[in-house]
Amino acid sequence: MDENVRFPDGHFEPSLKFSNEDRIHIIGQIPGITKTLREITLHLNDDQLCTPYRDGGWTITQIVHQGSRER
Numbered sequence: 001m002d003e004n005v006r007f008p009d010g011h012f013e014p015s016l017k018f019s020n021e022d023r024i025h026i027i028g029q030i031p032g033i034t035k036t037l038r039e040i041t042l043h044l045n046d047d048q049l050c051t052p053y054r055d056g057g058w059t060i061t062q063i064v065h066q067g068s069r070e071r
Contacts, residue, residue, distance in 0.1 A: 005054055037064050
């Protein structure tokens with residue numbers, strides 16, 4: 001499989017050096033990310049949520065754990 005399809009954003013390279021300020025900043029982003037993911041997935045139907053982005057890839061539901069949703 002083409003590496004650009006398999007890893008569209010490239011291979012994951014962890015950063016192991018975080019300051020306390022970095023951690024606070026990253027943790028502080030969680031509520032906004034949650035809201036944004038909810039907003040961009042709310043209009044998707046079940047077929048769209050269950051379609052993988054590539055053969056053998058994960059679905060949106062698998063990537064963005066969808067609890068019960070209000071439509």
